Amino acid sequence: MLRLALPRRPEARRILVGTFLSAVGRGLTLPFLFIYLTDVRGLSDARAGLVIGWYGAVTLALSPLGGTLIDRFGARRIVVPCLFIEAAGVASLALVDSTASAFGAASLMALGGSAIWSGQATILASVTGEGERQRVFGLQFALLNLGIGVGGLTSGAIVDTARLVTFQAIYVIDALSYLAPAVILLTMPAVGRRLADPAETGVAKSGGGYLTVLRDRPFRRLVIFGLVLTTCGYAQIEVGFTAYAVRVAEVTPRVVAWALAANTVMIVLSQLVVIRRMEGRSRSGALAVVGVVFATAWLVLGAAGLVGAGSAFAGALCVVACAAIFGFGETMLSPVMPALTNALATDELRGRYNAMSSMIFGISGVIGPVTAGPLIGAGGGAIWVGVVTGGCLLASLLALSLRPLLSAAQDGRIVVRETVDEPEPAHR
Template identity: 80%
Template sequence: MLRRALPRRPEARRILVGTLLSAIGRGLTLPFLFIYLTDVRGLSDPRAGLVIGWYGAVTLALSPLGGTLIDRFGARRVVLPCLLIEAAGTGALALVDSTASAFLVATVMAVGGSAIWSGQNTILASLTDAGERQRVYGLNFALLNLGIGIGGLTSGAIVDIARPATFQLIYLLDAVTYLVPALILLSLPGVGHRLVAAGATDGQASAGGYLTVLRDRPFRRLVIFGLVLTTCGYAQVEVGFTAFAIRVAEVSPRVVAWGLAANTMMIVLAQLLVLRHLEGRSRTGALAAVGGFFAAAWLVLGVAGLVGPEHALLAALAVVACAMIFGFGETMLSPVMPALTNALATDELRGRYNAMSSMIFGISGVIGPVTAGPLIGAADGKIWVALVVGGCLAASLLALSLRPMLTAAQDGRAPARTPDPTPVA
């Protein structure tokens, strides 16, 4: 099954190896930034929150520029320096000793991270044909989660708040892992150059820009779907899920950690099976199902809030079950969303399409955490549950409304036969 999911071209396989190894480094540090800034470096909770929020805001602001540069100069010339900048910023976190230095380092990291994801998606699209992209994007997501899981387990055994050097170590190791995909890309000199559709001139390739992307009615509907789904789904995991589980269901932080671990395990174990099931089936139908799974996950979490501390074991099981159901939905979203984005994209604007798709998560990542806290504090979290469940179901309806706008090939219901994009130096 794994062999079937692997891309045909060896260059794409090497890119996936880079994803796995760099994700291990990301997993080393992902759970600990807030704790590191506050408990180790002495920043107040509000200041640490501002630093993290600043990183997200700068990344979001620079993402459109990243897409433009990818289309104009090729993903290679954008991703390589971004990986190096991100490595430098991550390593510099080990030296942070004040609020000012934390903001400076966060800015450097945001500059580096602003175009990496959209650039790598563009590179994978250039190395795969339309028929295998969905499988490759799904495998890429599974490897990302596997790496993060391995890194998280490793750092959990290393870090100690009483020993700042342990945190410095994991940030330096994370920085080193960013160099791995950079070295892999350097070893593939023919990969990641500017893509120009057959018969297009340089003038045509640069014409239109984001206005052309936004005039694409099916893609515009996909963006609206993505904003609703991620605002009521992904963006609620970091704050909404944790806050509801601890404050309303009153489970321990350890149960939340078990839930996140179960989420990762579900993704790693189920992704390949889901990919096989999705082949030849409607992508919009799969996206509608994602909304259903996310809604079901939040309903189960709502049950944890209803039973509360009086039935602690049941509440804990509901929290873990919520994370697992949510993870299963992720295994459907992760391959379909980028595959559909690139099915709608043209070669000359592929970087911008992928940048806009990445921006969905950035925008919802600002809206979700800001709204989750006040909503969970009202009516014992019932209003929050009702809104996120309703939002996920509304996203399902938006996905179904997209189907008539797509061809059978774009929707994944018919084999797509498109020539491999031709790289232009």
Template identity: 80%
Template sequence: MLRRSLPRRPEARRILLGTLLSAIGRGLTLPFLFIYLTDVRGLSDPRAGLVIGWYGAVTLALSPLGGTLIDRFGARRVVLPCLLVEAVGTGSLALVDSTASAFVVVTLIAIGSSAIWSGQSTILASLTADDERQRVYGLNFALLNLGIGIGGLTSGAIVDTSRPVTFELIYLLDAVTYLMPALILLSLPHVGHRLSTAGGAGGAGSGGYLTVLRDRPFRRLVIFGLVLTTCGYAQIEVGFTAYAVRVAEVTPRVVAWALAANTVTIVLSQLLMIRRIEGRSRTRALALVGVVFAAAWLVLGAAGLIGPENALAAALGVVTCAAIFGFGETMLSPVMPALTNALATDELRGRYNAMSSMIFGISGVIGPVTAGPLIGAADGRIWVAVVVGGCLVASVIALSLRPLLTAVQDGRSPAPTDRTPQPTTA
């Protein structure tokens, strides 16, 4: 099954290897930034929160520029320096000793990360044909989660808040892993160049982001993504954790088990899901994602109702919620980028991917801000109702998108020919 999911071109396989290696480094540090800034470097909770929020704001603000630069100069010329900046910034976290230095370092990291995801999505699109992109994007997501899981297990055995050097070590290791995809891209001199000469003329002929926003099917897809991620992904970091601990009254260790269950579910079921959804309607798959996410939140809500009386049942509910959520992710991860690139033109592919990645940035600001007040009202019941209802609304939006797509774009009919974009080295 794994072999069938691999891209045909060896260059794409090497790009996927870079994803896995950098994800291991990301997993080393992903759960610990807040703890590192507060318990190791002595920042107050509000200041650490501002630092982390600043990172999200800078990344979101720079993402549109990243998409423009990708279309104008090619993903290669954007991703390579961004990976280097990200590596320097991540390694510099080991040297943070004040609020000011933390702001400087996370700004550097945000500059680096602002275009990496959209750039790598564009590179993968340039190396794969229409009929294999959905499989490749799903495999990319599975490798990302596998790497994060490996990194998280490794760092969990290393870090110790009483020994700052352990945190310094994982940030330096994370920096090294960001160099791996950069080295792989450097070894592929013909990969990642501009996809169309029309995109290099400053975007005058293409219309830039105005043209992207005038694309009615893509605009509907963006609305779907904003609703789904605001009520889904964006709730994991704050809403899920806060509800589990404060309402369901489980321990933080149970939350860690739940996140582990989420990762295991994704790694074990992603390839099977890729096979199941191949040749089927992408819009129906997206609608089903909303239903699955809603079911996950309902299970969590049930855990909150029984939590104070039955700790074991509450813990099982929290873990089950995360596992169900991961199952929904295995449908969303291959379909969303595949549909985005099915709608995109070569001249604007970078901007389309940048807009798609901005969905997560915008919802990442809205979700955490709204989760706290909603969970604090009516013992979290209002929060549960909002996120469940929002996920179901996203399902309706996804179904409304189907009439706007061709059968090929919707994945119901195979592409007539191999339409792998051919880069120009200009």
């Protein structure tokens, strides 16, 4: 089954290898930035929060520019420098000794990270055919989570807040991991060039840019769906899920760690099975199912708040089950969202389409954490559960409303079979 999921072109397979290697490095540091800045480097909680928030805000602000540059100069010419800049920013975290230097490192990381995800998605879409694109994006997500899981387990056994060098080591290794996809792209000069000339296609004359993207009604509906789903779904994991589990369900932080591990295991074990079963099925229907699955996960977490006081084991079981169920929903969302985005995109604006799609997570990442705390504090957590559950179900309705706006091919109900692998056009 794994072989069936692999992309046809060797360039795509090499890009996936780079994704995995960089994900291992990312997993080393992902859970520890706040702890590193506060417990190791001595920043206050408020200042550390501002640094992390600044990184998210700058990344979000620069993302539209990244999409424009990708379309104008080609994804490879933008992604490779961004990977080196990101590596420099991550490495500089090992040397921060003040709030100012932490802001400087965060700014450098944001500058590099603003175009990496959308650029890599654009490159991967350009070296995969429409018929295989959905499962390749799903495989990328599985490798991403596997790498993060491996990195997280490794760093958990290494780091010690009493030993600065352990944190410096993982940030240096994380920085080096960003060089892996950069080197891979440097060895493939024919990949990631500009896909089309806007002047030749008439986009520039018609207003071009993000105005053209926003005039795409199906894509607008997809963006609205994504904002609602991620705000009530993904964006709640870091703050809402953890806060509810610890404060309302009264489980220990170790149970939360087990739950996140269960989430990763679910993704890694089920992703390939899910993408195989989804082939030839409606993408809008799959997105609707994702909303229902996420809503179910939050209801299970809500049950943890009800039973946790009477049975610590039952509460912990519900928390772990919530994360596992949520992971199953992720296995459907991860291949469909980028595949549908690129099915709607045109070559001359593919970078902008992918940039807007990645911005969904940035915007929801600001809204979700800000609203989670007050909602959990009100009504003993019941209001928060009601809001995020209702939001996920609303997203399901938005996904169903998307289907009439899509062709059968865009919706994935017709499987396109490619028989010849042609290299991408070499527009300079």
